[in-house]
Amino acid sequence: MRAASAPLAARGWVARRLAAAGLGGVFALLLPAAAFAAPYWAVLGDSPQARSIQHLFWIVIGVAFVFLFGIEGALLYVVFRFRARPGDEGDAPQVYGNRRLEVWWTIVPALILVVMFIFTVRAVGEETAVAPNALPVTVIGHQWWWEFRYPTLGVVTANELHVPVGRSIDFTLESADVVHSFWLPLLGGKEQLIPGQKNRWTFTVDKAGSYDGACSEYCGGAHAWMRLTLVADTPAQFEAWAKAQAAPAASTGASAQALRVFTQNACSQCHAIRGTTASGAVAPDLTHVGSRTTLGGGVLANNAGDMARWLENPQAVKPGVLMPDLHLSADDLSTLTAYLEGLK
Amino acid sequence: MAATVLPPGTYPKDIGGESHTWLLSWVASVDHKKIGIMYIVTSLVFFAAGGIESLLMRWQLGTPENTFLTPDEYNQIFTMHGVTMIFFAVMPFLFGLANYLVPLMIGARDVAYPRLNAFSFWLLAFSGIMLYYSWIGGGAPNAGWYGYAPLTEHAYATSNGDSYYALALILSGIGTIATSINLIVTTIYHRAPGMSLRRIPIFVWMIIVTSFLSLFALPSLTGDMVMVLADRLLGAHFFDANAGGSDVMYQHIFWIFGHPEVYIMALPAFGVMSEVIPVFSRKPIFGYTFVVGSGVAIGFLSFGVWAHHMFTVGMTLTQDYFFSATSMAIAIPTGVKIFTWVATAWGGRIRFRTPMLFAFGFIAMFLIGGLSGVTLAIIPIDWQVNGSYYLVAHFHYVLFGGTAFAVFSGVFYWFPKMSGRMLSERLGVWQFWVMLVGFNLTFFPMHLMGLEGMPRRVYTYPDQLDLGGLNAISTLGSFILAVSIIIFIVNLWRSIRSGAPAGDNPWEAWTLEWATSSPPPAYNFLEIPVATSRRPLWDLAHPEDPDWAHEKEHG
Amino acid sequence: MATLTIPAADTHMGPTLGPKRLGVLLFIASESVVFFVLIAMYVVGQAHPNGPTPRAQLDVGHMILYSVALWASSATMAMALPRVQRDDQRGMRWWLLATVVLGAIFVIGEAQEWWLLYQDQISAARNLWATTFFMLTGIHGLHVIIGLIAIGTIALVSLRAPVSKSHESGLEVVSLYWHFVDAMWILIFGTIYVWSAVLGG
DSSP states (O other), X not given: OOSSOOOOOHHHHXXXXXXXXXXXXXXXXXXXXXXXXSOOTTTOOSSHHHHHHHHHHHHHHHHXXXXXXXXXXXXHHHHHHSBOOTTOOSOOOOOOOOHHXXXXXXXXXXHHHHHHHHHHHHHHHHHHOOOTTOEEEEEEEEXXXXXXXXXXXXXEEESEEEEETTSEXXXXXXXXXXXXXXXXXXXXXXXXXXXXXXXXXXXXXXXXXXXXXXXXXXXXXXXXXXXXXXXXXXXXXXXXXXHHHHSOOOXXXXXXXXXXXXXXXXXXXXOBOBTBSOBOOSSOXXXXXXXXXXXXXXXXXXXXXXXXXXXXXXXXXXTTOSSOOOOOOHHHHHHHHHHHHTBO | OOOOOOOTTSSOOOTTSXXXXXXXXXXXXXXXXXXXXXXXXXXXXXXXXXXXXXXXXXXXXXXXXXXXXXXXXXXXXXXXHHHIIIIIIIHHHHHHHHHHHHHHHTTOSSOSOHHHHHHHHHXXXXXHHHHHHHHHTTOOOOSTTTTOTTTTSTTXXXXXXXXXXXXXXXXXXXXXXXXXXXXXXXHHHOOOTTOOTTTSOHHHHHHHHHHHHHHHHHHHHHHHHHHXXXXXXHOOOTTOGGGTOOHHHHHHHHHHHHHHHHHHHHHHHHHHHHHHHHHHHTSOOTTHHHHHHHHHHHHHHGGGOGGGGOTTSOOOHHHHHHHHHHHHHTHHHHHHHHHHHHHHHTTOOBOOOHHHHHHHHHHHHHHHHHHHHHHHHSHHHHHHHTTBHHHHHHHHHHIIIIIIHHHHHHHHHHHHHHHSBOOOHHHHHHHHHHHHHHHHHHHHHHHHHHHHTOBSSOSOOOGXXXXXXXXXXXXXXXXXXXXXXXXXXXXXXXHHHHOOBOOSOTTOOOSGGGGSOSSOOTTSOSSOOOOOSSOHHHHHHOTTSOGGGGTTXXX | OTTOOSOOSSOOOOOTTOHHHHHHHHHHHHHHHHHHHHHHHHHHHTTSXXXXXXXXXXXXXXXXXXXXXXXXXXXXXXHHHXXXXXXXXXXXHHHHHHHHHXXXXXXXXXXXXXXXXXXXXXXXXXXXXXXXXXXXXXXXXXXXXXXXXXXXXXXXXXXXXXXXXXXXXXXXXXXXXXXXXXXXXXXXXXXXXXXXXXXXO
C-alpha cells in the first residue's frame, strides 16, 4: 500500500527554497558586519607564535573550503539535477558502486592529511621553541584570579602582567586549586594550569599595547570573571615598571586609620602588602594594586568609584567571589579606597 | 505485500499485552518495540528539558553583562544541558531506535534477552529521574558534562549535585552496556535465514559497531565516576593533587570514554543516513563494503584519538603528534561516508520527502562540523580554539547539525512503521526549513565568537569586547530553533490522533522492517522472512533484476 | 512471505558458543576495562609515596595462601562441570561447595587484610596508596562475593531442579564469570603484592 507518495507540489517547494536562500543571504551579510567590529586572532596577531598559528589556520581553512564548496555544490547539483519530476514514479538505474572511485576518494584525502600533518609538525616546532634569554614568569591560577611572579625580578602581581616587547617569555603554569587555562588570543594559543603539575608556554610580543585574555577552562563559580590583561611595554618602560613593582608599598592615602581598617577587617589574612604586616597569600598581592587597570579579574575598571563599589560588597559585583562582604562603615570605606587606590 | 495480520485469537497473545491495562502493557512490557518506543519517548522528554535549559542559557548570553541568571544557576544549567542531551536525549533515542529496528531489520521476533532489555530501559529512566531530582535534592551538578577533576572534589563542589551526576552516569552506563550486549548477541544469533553478515542493513552494522564502542568505552567512564564518588563520599584521594592524585589521569580516562562516545552518537546517525538516502534516491547504497568498512574503521580508530581533547594539558610533543595523526586519520573514513551518500543520490530519482530533506540537511551541516573537526586535530589551531566558542560551534554542527538532523530524518522515516500513521509532510517541510535557519543562526556565529576570543562556559562576557552582536544573533536563532521543535510536537500530536494511514511500506523501501504490518504485531513476522539479498523487498518487486545477482561483482 | 521463494545464498549460522555464553563473555570484556582503569590508577599513584606504603603494610607471604585458595576454586569449578554431563548432580554440588568454601576463604583473608590495615588507622582516606588499594581490592572483592552468591544459588536450586546438560546452562555462564574473577586476581595480586615484594614500591 502506498498511502502518501504523491509528488510534492514542486513549485511551492521551490518557492520555499528560494525564500530560504534569501534568508541565508541576509544572514551571510549580517554576520561579517557584526563580526569585524572586534579583534580576531585569525586576522590579527602580535607575536610570531600567533602568526604561525594564523598561517596554518588559513592553509587548513583554505583546503577545508575546497571540500566544503565542492561537496555542498555537489549536493545542490544533485538536488536540482536528480530530483524526481512530477509524475516520475519509477526507480533510478541501479548502480551498486565503483571500486576505483571508492579507492580514490579514500587515498586523496589521506594524502592531503599527510601534508597537513607535516605543516602541523613544523608549526608546533616554531611555537614551542623558547629563546635562551627568555624572561621567566610564573603564572598561578586561583579561583578566580591570576597570580604572576617574576622570579628574577622580585615582582609579584595579579590579573595584569607586563612584558617587554621583543623578548621571549618563558611561562611556568601552575594551579593553586582547580584546572584553569591561560589564553591571550592575539598572542597565540593556550595551555592548562593543572594542580600538582608545572606546564610551560612561550611567546614573544612584538608590538607594544594592551592585550585581553581569559581563563578558558571552566573553573567553577565566577569563571567568566577570571580575565587578565597583558601589557607589552618597551624595554625601558618595562624596566621602570618592574623596578616600581619590586619596591615596597608607598601609598599617597596611607594613614594609621587605613592600616587599622585593613588589618582589623581580616583583609590582611588573605592579601599581602609588602612593607606592612599584611602577608596573606590566598588572594591578590595588593602592594601596587593602584597601578593596575582592572579590579576583580576584569569585572570593574580600577578607579576610586569602582574600588569603593568593590569594597562595599564584592558579592554584588562578582557573584561567587571568595572575598566576603566586609560591611564597612562609610568612613572606613573611603579611607580604605583612598589607601588602596594610592598604592601605585 | 503479503498481509501479515491474522484475525484475533489465531496467534499467541502479546506478552504483557491484552490481559493487562494499557499502562501495565507498557510498563511490564518486554517487547523490543514497546521498549524502543519508551526509550524514544523518554529521550524526547529529556530533549525538551535540555532544550529549555539551552534557551535559558541563550537568554542570559543574549546581551553582555546580563543578570538574568546568577553564575551559580548558569553553571548548573549548562552542566545539566550537556549531561541531559548526551546521556538522556541522544543516546536513548539512538538505542531506542536500535531496539525497535534491529530485530525487525534482521528478521527476528525479539532481542536475545527481552527481560534484560526492559531492565536496561528502566535503569536509564531511573538514572535520568535521579539526575533531575538533584535540582530538588540540594542543587544540580555544576562542573560541566565532563566534570574535570578536581572541580568535582568536595572542596570545590559542596552541593550533592556532582554525586547525583556520578551515580546517574554509572547507572545509565550499566544500562547501555547491557543493551549493547543484547544488540550484539541478537544480531549474531537471531538473523533470518539468508541474512549473512554481508547482507545485514548498514544501520544494523553501525549499531553493532556502536555497541562494541559502548562495551569498551562506558566502563572507563564508570571507573572515573566510581573514583569521583569515592573521593566525594569516602574522602579518598584519587584526584586530590595535594596527596599526589592525578587530575590529568581523570582527563585521560574520561576521554578514553569520551571520544568513542562521540561516535556512539554519530555512527547510528550514519546508519540512518545509509538507510534513508538509498530509498529516496531509488538506488542501492553506493559501495556497501566501503560504507560498512569505513564504519568499522571509525570504530577502531575512535579508541586511539582521545587525547586530541588534551593538547593543552602539557603532554609530550610525541604524544601530541600521535593523537594529532590518529585524529586526522579518522577523518578519512568519515569522508568516505559523505562521498558515498552523495554518490548514492547522484543519478537517482530523488523523492524529496521530509526524511530526505533532513538527510540532505544532515550532509550539508555535518560536513561543516566534520571540517571544523579537522581544524581541531591540528595541534596549534587547537591551542587557539580549544575551550572557546569555536569548539561549541564545532560539536553542535556534529551533534545537532549531524545527529539531530539524522534523528528527525529517522523519525519521519520510521514513524509510519511504529504508529501506522504518516506524519504531515507539510508541517515536516516547515519544520525542516525553520530548523535549518534557526540552527545556523544559533551556531554559526559561535565560530566567530571563538575566533574573537570568547571562552566557553562563561555566564557572561564584558561589554567592551563587542561580542554582543554575535550573541544576540545566536540567541535569536535559538528561539527560531525552538519554534521548529514546537512544529514537530504539533505534527506528532496531530498524526498520532488523526494521521493518514501509512500502510506496510509507504516509502517503497527494501529492508525487512517494511515486510510486516505497520505497526508490526508483537511477534514481528507471522513467518520468519528469508533474506534473499541486501534488499529482500527489491527482489520481491523486481524478480527480473534481483539484487542477489549483483552480489558477486559488488561484494 | 510465501512469495519469497528464491533460495538464500547462505543460511544463518551463529558461532557454536551460544548466545548466553557470548553475552557473558562480552560482559566480562567490558568489566575488565573497569579493572584496567583501577590498576592504572594504582600504578600511577605509586609515583607519589607519602604515608603508608605497600612495602611496610602488606605481607605477600600472608596473602599468597588466600590467593592460592581463590585460584584453586577455579579448578574445583572446572571439576564441577563434567559432573553435570555424567548425571552426577550430587558430585557437582560437592565441587560447587568446595568452590564456595575456597572462595569464602579468600574473602576472609581479604577481610583480615582490611582489618589489619584498619587497626593501623589506614582507610581509603589515609593516603593515595590506601585509596587505590582499597578501591582495587574492594571492587574485586565485590565481584568475588557476587560470584559466591551466584554459585551458592545454583547449588541450592539444583536440589529441586537439576542443572541442565546444556552448554548454555546457568552454571556454564557463572563458571565463565568465576574464572574471569580469579584471573583478574592474578593481575591484581601481581600489581599490588608481587610488585611491592620485588621492587619495594
